[in-house]
Amino acid sequence: MNLKDLKKEYDKLQKKYGAEELDSIYNGGCEINPDICFVFMNPTGRNIASSKGWKGIKSPWIGTKNIWDLFYKLDLMDEKIYSKIKNIKGSDWTEEFAKEVYQDVENHKYFITNLGKCTQVDARVLPDSVYKEYLNLLEKEIQIINPKVIILFGNQVSSIVLDKKISVSQSRKELYLKNINGKEYRCYAVYYPVGNGRFNIDKSIEDIKWIMKENLN
Numbered sequence: 766m767n768l769k770d771l772k773k774e775y776d777k778l779q780k781k782y783g784a785e786e787l788d789s790i791y792n793g794g795c796e797i798n799p800d801i802c803f804v805f806m807n808p809t810g811r812n813i814a815s816s817k818g819w820k821g822i823k824s825p826w827i828g829t830k831n832i833w834d835l836f837y838k839l840d841l842m843d844e845k846i847y848s849k850i851k852n853i854k855g856s857d858w859t860e861e862f863a864k865e866v867y868q869d870v871e872n873h874k875y876f877i878t879n880l881g882k883c884t885q886v887d888a889r890v891l892p893d894s895v896y897k898e899y900l901n902l903l904e905k906e907i908q909i910i911n912p913k914v915i916i917l918f919g920n921q922v923s924s925i926v927l928d929k930k931i932s933v934s935q936s937r938k939e940l941y942l943k944n945i946n947g948k949e950y951r952c953y954a955v956y957y958p959v960g961n962g963r964f965n966i967d968k969s970i971e972d973i974k975w976i977m978k979e980n981l982n
Contacts (some may be wrong), residue, residue, distance in 0.1 A: 768796060768909055774902055775882040779951050782895050783883035787815040792868035792878035792906065793824030800981050801874075801911035804903070806957070807881035808923055813858055815884040821860025824867055825877045828855035831959045834899060836972050839977070841873045876910055878903070888960055896925050904945045914980045915943070915950055916973060919957035927952060936971055952978060 772791055781788040784821040790808035805825060808815060813828035824831045830850060837847040846869045849862070870877060881891060881899050903926065907915065917923040927941050931952045942949040955972050956965035 766905060766909070768906065770793065771902055771906060771909075775899075777801035779883050780844070782881075782891070783833070783885075784810065784897075786817070786884045787884040787886070788817055788819070789825060790815055790823050790825055790879065790884055791828075791882060791884045793822055793867040794831045794876040794877065794897060795874045796871075796910050799874050799876040799910055799912045801977070802876045802878065802907060803912060803913045804915060804922055804926065805879045806919060807896075807946050809888050810884060811855070812884070813855060814863065817859065818904050821863050822867060825879055827863045827866075828858045830855065831963065835958050835966060835969060835973075836870075836873075836875075838845070839973055841870075841875060843869050843872075857953045874951065876908060880925065892905065893921065893925060899921075900925060902951075907950060908945055912929060912950070914976060915952040916976065917954050918953055918969075920954075927954070933957075938975055 768791075772789070775789040775791060787810055790812050811827060811829055813819060814821065814823045833847055833850045836842045843848060846866055880903055880977065881896050883895065885891075887960070916928050920931055920933055923933065927943060931954050933956050936954050939953070941952045941954070943952050946969060951974050954970070956969045958966040958969040
C-alpha cells in the first residue's frame with residue numbers, strides 16, 4: 766500500500782463526514798523517512814485546495830497564512846517562500862505556488878498531515894468517534910513514510926493517536942512511544958498553534974525546537 770492508495774479511503778470518509786461540496790485534504794512534504802511528521806486535526810474550507818475545481822496538490826494549509834509562521838520560526842521554511850505567503854492573499858495561491866511551497870517542505874525533510882482528512886466548511890469541533898475512524902489510516906500513513914519523530918498537535922489528536930488521556934500542558938517535552946505493527950515511533954504532544962490556539966504558538970515553537978535538538982542531532 767502507498768499514500769495514493771490511502772486517498773481512496775479518505776475520499777470515502779469525506780462523503781460520510783465532510784462537506785459534500787468540498788474535497789478531502791490529504792498530506793504533503795517529504796514522503797520517505799522525514800525527520801518530522803506533523804499531525805494536525807482536520808482541514809477546513811479555508812484551504813483553497815479543497816475546492817473541487819482545484820487540480821493541484823490537495824495538501825494541508827494551502828491558501829492560509831498563520832501556520833507558516835510556525836514552520837518559518839522553526840527554520841523549516843525558505844525565507845523567500847515565507848515572504849510570498851505572507852504578502853499574497855490566500856485566494857491568490859496558484860496550483861504552481863502550492864507545489865513550490867510543498868517542494869520547500871520536502872527539502873526541509875518534514876511531512877504535514879491531519880488525523881482527520883474530512884474537510885469541513887468551518888472550524889467546527891469533530892467528535893472523537895470521527896477521528897477514530899481515521900486512526901488506522903494515519904497509522905498506515907506513518908508506516909509508509911517512516912518518520913524519525915511525530916509531533917501531535919493538541920489534546921484531542923494526541924489522546925486519540927496515543928490511546929490515552931493527554932493534556933498537552935501537563936506533558937510538555939514528554940516522550941511517548943507508539944507501537945505500529947511492531948515498530949515503536951517517537952511521539953510528542955504539543956500545543957495546537959493556530960486558530961483558538963494561536964496564543965500558544967510560542968510554546969509550540971519552544972517545545973518543537975527542543976524536540977528537534979533531542980531527536981535529530
